[in-house]
Amino acid sequence: MTPPVASPIASGVTRMPCDGQWAAEPGLGVYLHIPFCKHRCHYCDFNTYEGLDALHDAYVDALIRTIEAAPSDRPAGSVFFGGGTPTLLGSDRLSRILEAVRTHIGVDEGAEVTVEANPETVDARYFHALAQAGVSRVSIGVQSLAPHVLAGLGRTHPAARALEAIAEAQSVGGLEVNADLIYGSPWERPQDWGRTLEGVVALDVDHVSAYALTIEESTPLATLVRTGRVADVDPDTQADRHAVAEEILGAAGYVRYEVSNWSRPGRASTHNVCYWSAGDYLGLGAGAHGHLDGRRYWNLRLPRDFIAAAEAGDVEAGSEIVDDRASEALMLGLRLSTGIDMRAFERRFGSESISQRADVIEELMTRGLLIRDDERLWVAPEATLLGDEVARALI
Numbered sequence: 001m002t003p004p005v006a007s008p009i010a011s012g013v014t015r016m017p018c019d020g021q022w023a024a025e026p027g028l029g030v031y032l033h034i035p036f037c038k039h040r041c042h043y044c045d046f047n048t049y050e051g052l053d054a055l056h057d058a059y060v061d062a063l064i065r066t067i068e069a070a071p072s073d074r075p076a077g078s079v080f081f082g083g084g085t086p087t088l089l090g091s092d093r094l095s096r097i098l099e100a101v102r103t104h105i106g107v108d109e110g111a112e113v114t115v116e117a118n119p120e121t122v123d124a125r126y127f128h129a130l131a132q133a134g135v136s137r138v139s140i141g142v143q144s145l146a147p148h149v150l151a152g153l154g155r156t157h158p159a160a161r162a163l164e165a166i167a168e169a170q171s172v173g174g175l176e177v178n179a180d181l182i183y184g185s186p187w188e189r190p191q192d193w194g195r196t197l198e199g200v201v202a203l204d205v206d207h208v209s210a211y212a213l214t215i216e217e218s219t220p221l222a223t224l225v226r227t228g229r230v231a232d233v234d235p236d237t238q239a240d241r242h243a244v245a246e247e248i249l250g251a252a253g254y255v256r257y258e259v260s261n262w263s264r265p266g267r268a269s270t271h272n273v274c275y276w277s278a279g280d281y282l283g284l285g286a287g288a289h290g291h292l293d294g295r296r297y298w299n300l301r302l303p304r305d306f307i308a309a310a311e312a313g314d315v316e317a318g319s320e321i322v323d324d325r326a327s328e329a330l331m332l333g334l335r336l337s338t339g340i341d342m343r344a345f346e347r348r349f350g351s352e353s354i355s356q357r358a359d360v361i362e363e364l365m366t367r368g369l370l371i372r373d374d375e376r377l378w379v380a381p382e383a384t385l386l387g388d389e390v391a392r393a394l395i
C-alpha cells in the first residue's frame with residue numbers, strides 16, 4: 001500500500017495520493033448535498049434554492065439524523081460536500097456535519113474531504129476553520145475570469161474575488177484547491193477562455209475541473225436561448241475550447257485523468273474516481289443519489305420535505321436495482337483517461353463482462369476510437385469527446 005502523503009495541514013489531516021486510475025476496489029464515497037444558494041445562476045438546474053436561510057439549522061439537524069441512520073459497516077474513503085453552496089452554511093455547521101460522519105459512518109485515515117465553495121461566501125479564516133475540522137480539499141466555483149462571461153452566466157462575484165479566494169485557501173497550509181470552470185458559453189471569446197486557464201494556472205491550483213456549458217431545460221438561460229435573445233452553445237466551439245484546455249493545462253504540467261478533469265500528478269480527486277470506478281457511495285441530503293451494492297436510491301428533493309421526512313426516519317423518494325452493473329461500470333470507467341483494468345474489471349463484474357464485447361471492442365479499435373493493451377482498455381485521446389458514443393456501442 002502506498003504510504004499517506006504527510007500534509008502540513010493544521011489539523012494534522014493526511015491525504016492519500018490519487019493518480020486518477022480506475023480503482024478495482026474503490027473506497028466508499030459519502031456525498032452530502034447542501035441545497036442552498038445566495039442567488040440562482042442563470043444556467044443552473046441543480047437541486048438548490050435561494051432565500052431559505054431560515055431553514056439552515058433545521059436542515060443540518062435533519063442531515064445529521066440521516067447520517068446517524070446511515071450504514072456504518074465500512075468507513076468512508078472520501079467525503080464530498082456539494083450543492084448548492086455548502087459554504088453558505090458557515091464553517092461551524094459544516095464541522096458539525098463532518099463530525100457526525102466521522103462518528104456514525106467512520107472516515108478512513110487520510111480520506112479526501114472536499115467542500116465546494118462559492119468565492120463570495122469564504123475568506124482565509126473560513127478556510128482555516130474548514131482545515132481545522134478535517135477538510136483536505138476545497139473546490140472553488142471560479143467558472144470564468146472574464147467579467148462579461150460571469151455576468152452572462154448570472155454569477156454575482158467579480159473575477160478578482162475568485163482569484164482571491166483561491167489564494168486564501170492556499171494560505172492555509174495543506175488545503176488542496178480545485179478551480180471549477182465552465183467553457184463554451186455564448187459570451188465567451190477564445191481569448192477569455194485562454195486567460196481564464198492561464199489565471200488559475202498562474203496560481204498553481206492542484207486541480208482543474210472544466211465542463212462545457214449545457215443549456216438545461218427550465219433554466220432562465222434556456223428561455224433566453226429559446227426566444228433567440230442568446231445564442232445556443234456550439235459543440236464545435238466547445239470541442240476547440242476543450243483542446244485549448246488540454247494544451248494550456250498540459251503545458252503547465254497538469255494531467256487530464258478524466259474527460260473534464262485535470263490535476264497535478266497524484267492530486268486527482270479520490271471521490272470523483274470512486275464514481276468513475278463504479279464504486280459505492282452514500283447520498284445524503286435533499287435530492288442526493290446514492291448507490292450501494294447494486295441498489296441505486298434517491299432522496300426527496302425539496303428541503304422542507306426532506307426535513308419533515310428525516311424526522312419520521314425515511315427520506316428516500318425512490319430506488320431501483322441496477323441490473324447491468326458491468327455496462328454502467330464500463331460507461332463510467334471509460335471516462336478515465338487510462339480507462340479500465342480489464343482483469344480487475346472481469347473479477348468484479350464477471351468473466352464475460354469483457355469477452356462478450358470482444359467483437360464491438362475490435363470494431364471500435366479499428367475505427368481508432370478505443371485502444372487496448374494486455375491490461376487496459378481506454379478511449380483513444382483523439383476520441384475523448386466521443387466517449388459517450390463509444391460507451392453506447394459497448395453496452
Ligand code: SF4
Binds near residue numbers: 041141
Ligand atoms: S452557485 Fe452553483 S449551485 Fe448555486 S445556483 Fe450557481 S451554479 Fe447553481
